[in-house]
Amino acid sequence: MYERHFDRRKGKPSRREEAGKPFADKRFSAKRFGSGKPRAGKSFPGPWRGPPRDRDGPVVLYGWHSVTAALTNPRRNFHRLLATENAARRLAEENVAHGVKLEMVRPDAIAALVGPEAVHQGLYAEADPLPSPALEDVASGVLLVLDQITDPHNVGAILRSAAAFAVTAVVTTARHTPEATGVLAKAASGALEFVPIVTIGNLSQALRTLKDRDTLVVGLDSSGEADLATVAFADPVALVLGAEGKGLRQLTRTNCDVVARLDLPGRIKSLNVSNATALALYVATTRLAAKG
Numbered sequence: 296m297y298e299r300h301f302d303r304r305k306g307k308p309s310r311r312e313e314a315g316k317p318f319a320d321k322r323f324s325a326k327r328f329g330s331g332k333p334r335a336g337k338s339f340p341g342p343w344r345g346p347p348r349d350r351d352g353p354v355v356l357y358g359w360h361s362v363t364a365a366l367t368n369p370r371r372n373f374h375r376l377l378a379t380e381n382a383a384r385r386l387a388e389e390n391v392a393h394g395v396k397l398e399m400v401r402p403d404a405i406a407a408l409v410g411p412e413a414v415h416q417g418l419y420a421e422a423d424p425l426p427s428p429a430l431e432d433v434a435s436g437v438l439l440v441l442d443q444i445t446d447p448h449n450v451g452a453i454l455r456s457a458a459a460f461a462v463t464a465v466v467t468t469a470r471h472t473p474e475a476t477g478v479l480a481k482a483a484s485g486a487l488e489f490v491p492i493v494t495i496g497n498l499s500q501a502l503r504t505l506k507d508r509d510t511l512v513v514g515l516d517s518s519g520e521a522d523l524a525t526v527a528f529a530d531p532v533a534l535v536l537g538a539e540g541k542g543l544r545q546l547t548r549t550n551c552d553v554v555a556r557l558d559l560p561g562r563i564k565s566l567n568v569s570n571a572t573a574l575a576l577y578v579a580t581t582r583l584a585a586k587g
Contacts, residue, residue, distance in 0.1 A: 353374045353375075354421070354422060354424045354475060354477075355409070355420075355476050355477045356420045356421075356480050357405065357408075357413060357419045357480075357481060358415055358481045358484070359385075359416040359418055361483065364489075365420060365485075367391070367392075367488070370426075371422050371425070373394070373421070374395075374422060375395070375420060375421040376393060376418075376420045377404065377405055377420070379402050380399060382416065382418050383397060383417075385417075402415075405419045413478075413481070414481070425488075425492070427492060427493055428464065429493070430504055431508070433463050433491060433493055434504075434508045434510055435530070435531045437461075437462050437530075437531070437533075437583070438462065438464050438466060438510070439453065439465045439534055440466040440505075440533050440535040441453070441466065442498060442535060442537045442547045443537075443541075444467075444537075444538050444539065445471055445538065446539055447478040448478060448479075449539060450472070451481065451484075452482050452483075452569035453568070454479075454483040454487060454492075455484050455486045456569065457486060457572075457576070458485075458490050460573075461580075462490055462576070463531075464491040464492070465490055466492075466501060467495070469494050469496055475487055499547065499549075502533070502547070503550060505531075509531070511529045511533070511552055512532075512533045512550065512551045513533065513534050513535065513551065513552065513579075514535045514537075514543050514547065514551035514554040515534055515535060515536050515537070515543075515556075515575050516542045516548070516555075517542070518554075518556065519553075519554040520555075520556075521555045522555065522557075522558045523557055524558065530583055532583070534572075534575055534576070535547060535551055536568055538568075557571060557575065557578075
């Protein structure tokens with residue numbers, strides 16, 4: 296059963312015990328300490344989340360390379376530019392021109408906008424998003440097509456590699472793709488200003504459009520039937536990259552001319568999608584250059 300509990304004042308079993316009810320010490324009651332379940336209307340600490348962004352409003356840029364690259368882009372229309380004293384001094388020393396009023400703030404003012412763990416390097420800006428060109432206007436050279444890659448760090452790193460290898464454009468879907476703002480812009484390290492992003496509604500239709508324009512469409516997947524290094528590359532070419540963990544969707548694979556893999560000599564046969572992109576771009580651009 297349960298232990299007998301005595302009324303200390305009278306030296307006899309408590310009324311609660313006599314009634315056959317379990318003993319409950321009021322010092323540890325649920326009323327006093329709670330039941331262990333979150334109360335309605337109560338919030339608990341968690342990851343920092345900034346205010347939701349108006350999709351029709353300005354994008355957020357922070358970090359030295361992201362902001363200074365945008366400042367040198369005549370297509371950017373700025374709404375706001377915040378800088379710490381040190382960052383403002385560096386802008387002046389490096390002759391970085393800006394056509395927007397500079398607001399001097401303390402570092403914690405920027406941290407309050409981008410999160411305490413963001414490396415903002417004393418610069419924060421709000422600007423209009425860059426326009427998305429039409430697919431038909433960029434269907435030449437080397438293109439990257441992203442099949443529902445949702446991690447903004449990975450997409451930013453992919454854009455950085457795209458800028459390094461002179462990619463003509465990066466094609467993404469309107470859904471299941473992070474916005475070109477905040478974390479993605481920081482990870483891209485200024486590449487947003489150099490690589491156009493084409494936003495399309497239907498990926499399969501976009502791939503068919505590219506093929507109709509004589510673009511070689513090469514899917515990249517660890518289970519691909521061909522070694523990427525043996526693919527007969529032709530200009531223009533589109534490299535199609537699948538989502539983290541999932542790879543290419545089946546319909547996407549069907550619309551590729553070939554699905555290739557990166558043959559790696561080590562025990563691990565797959566790479567993070569951003570690392571795989573950089574290696575695939577090296578293979579593709581090297582093969583194209585060799586063909587003259």
